[in-house]
Amino acid sequence: MKRNVLFAIAFCQLLASAVMADLPQPKDPLVMPAIALRQTPAQWVRIYRESEKDPATLLRYLEEHIRFVSTRRSAPAVEPLSDPEGIVQLETRTYVFNRLGDVGTPDLIPAIEQFIQRRREMNDRATKTDVALAQLAIERIEARAKGREAYKNTMLDWVRNPTSHPDAATADGRWTSMAIKRFGYGIRALAKMGANDAVTAILEALEKAKQEMTKVQWFFSRFAILHWLAQFEDGRIISALENDLFLFGSVAVPWADYHLEPGEKDPEWAYWQIRTRGMDVSHTVETILQAAGNGGAGRFEFKILSLLGDPAIPALLRYTTEPPPCKMPENAQAVAIRALGELRSRDAVESLLRVIRAGSPRLR
Numbered sequence: 001m002k003r004n005v006l007f008a009i010a011f012c013q014l015l016a017s018a019v020m021a022d023l024p025q026p027k028d029p030l031v032m033p034a035i036a037l038r039q040t041p042a043q044w045v046r047i048y049r050e051s052e053k054d055p056a057t058l059l060r061y062l063e064e065h066i067r068f069v070s071t072r073r074s075a076p077a078v079e080p081l082s083d084p085e086g087i088v089q090l091e092t093r094t095y096v097f098n099r100l101g102d103v104g105t106p107d108l109i110p111a112i113e114q115f116i117q118r119r120r121e122m123n124d125r126a127t128k129t130d131v132a133l134a135q136l137a138i139e140r141i142e143a144r145a146k147g148r149e150a151y152k153n154t155m156l157d158w159v160r161n162p163t164s165h166p167d168a169a170t171a172d173g174r175w176t177s178m179a180i181k182r183f184g185y186g187i188r189a190l191a192k193m194g195a196n197d198a199v200t201a202i203l204e205a206l207e208k209a210k211q212e213m214t215k216v217q218w219f220f221s222r223f224a225i226l227h228w229l230a231q232f233e234d235g236r237i238i239s240a241l242e243n244d245l246f247l248f249g250s251v252a253v254p255w256a257d258y259h260l261e262p263g264e265k266d267p268e269w270a271y272w273q274i275r276t277r278g279m280d281v282s283h284t285v286e287t288i289l290q291a292a293g294n295g296g297a298g299r300f301e302f303k304i305l306s307l308l309g310d311p312a313i314p315a316l317l318r319y320t321t322e323p324p325p326c327k328m329p330e331n332a333q334a335v336a337i338r339a340l341g342e343l344r345s346r347d348a349v350e351s352l353l354r355v356i357r358a359g360s361p362r363l364r
Contacts, residue, residue, distance in 0.1 A: 030262035035303045036245075037227065037266050038259045044095050048262040055103045061096040062115045065089065069119075069126060090126070091259060097133040098261065101140035101185070102192065109138055132178055136185055152195050158186030159198075159205045163212075175213050183209055184225045191231035199234050206240060227258060230267035233274055241271045246299055272304050281308055285315035285336075286324050292335040293326025301335045306342035313345050320351050333363055 026032055030048060031040045050057040068089050100112065112134050119130045143154035159182075163169035168179035183205070190198045206225070210218055222244055229237055245268060260266060265273075276284040285305060292301045305312055319336045323329035337355065340348040355363050 032260055032265050033307060034260055035266040035300045036268040040260045040262055045262050051099050051103050055105055056108060058096055058100050059111050065093045066118055097137045100137040104141040106141060106145050109141060112138055132181060136181060152193060155186040155189040156198055156201060158182040159202055175217060180221050184228060188228040191228055196232060196234050199232055199236050203240060227267045230270040233270055235274055238274055245271055268300050281311045282315045285312050289319050289332040289335055290324045290326050293323060293328050293332035302338035302342060305339035313347055316340050317348060317351050320355060330360060330362055
């Protein structure tokens with residue numbers, strides 16, 4: 001009997017290593033692996049945990065933000081690259097308001113309204129954004145207080161009709177920054193609710209938004225919008241993601257970099273998780289390398305492959321010398337080599353030496 005049990009356990013372990021290609025569970029589920037985006041800040045994890053127990057703790061960070069801004073000669077405006085401390089402050093302020101909308105209760109609204117009043121009195125370069133984020137947090141708190149269905153319908157309205165709200169459109173009907181914020185935060189809220197029944201409506205609204213926003217508005221906004229869309233992990237979002245996924249992490253567009261919020265999955269991983277769902281490790285490796293060799297979405301395939309761990313090594317070794325059928329086989333080989341480097345696989349040494357001896361100049 002004991003031998004049978006041990007055999008069953010060993011067989012299950014072997015089967016798991018052969019079949020499962022899913023992202024290994026992180027030690028802390030609030031800190032998912034960062035691939036295209038930046039790692040979740042430790043402070044945000046503390047903010048999340050504190051506010052899970054008591055949402056009122058978020059108000060402390062609003063006070064800290066006012067103190068920070070009041071000590072500056074001029075408040076940080078839009079992510080000034082020459083002011084690292086200011087960048088951290090702005091990013092944290094934004095997450096606090098995101099979190100207030102997620103878990104805040106109606107009794108916190110008077111304190112948020114007081115924050116708005118104080119920021120208007122200060123009237124610096126960051127006032128407008130601070131006030132807009134605070135107003136949106138209040139509206140989300142009020143909608144959530146009416147129940148799940150009412151909240152979902154309100155967020156769907158933000159996505160479908162973002163310019164129908166106050167301050168969301170110019171006199172000639174063009175989108176303002178408030179409309180863009182409503183659109184993005186509506187998608188974020190619906191994803192956090194797990195409202196997959198709203199995906200079709202969101203994708204329809206996304207196509208409409210691309211037409212109605214100016215080219216500049218869409219260029220600067222699409223990264224935030226798409227990384228929230230990725231949280232649905234729904235096959236219907238694949239095409240929407242792959243159109244722009246390659247731009248995440250691009251040096252040419254540093255504003256495309258965002259921190260992952262606690263518990264949020266990197267959009268690059270979410271994309272591949274959807275695309276390779278149900279595949280074993282070997283098939284997953286082949287699919288990702290084939291996409292790399294065909295100029296497919298993303299620029300971080302090697303990081304995705306390394307997250308599959310040691311079970312991916314045999315397939316990676318094979319494809320360093322025999323790439324899968326694709327238009328640019330060297331691209332696939334290069335990704336396989338980088339993934340083996342990330343895995344620090346000693347088994348790869350001999351294969352890599354062969355590449356150095358006989359491979360192309362690029363692969364060498």
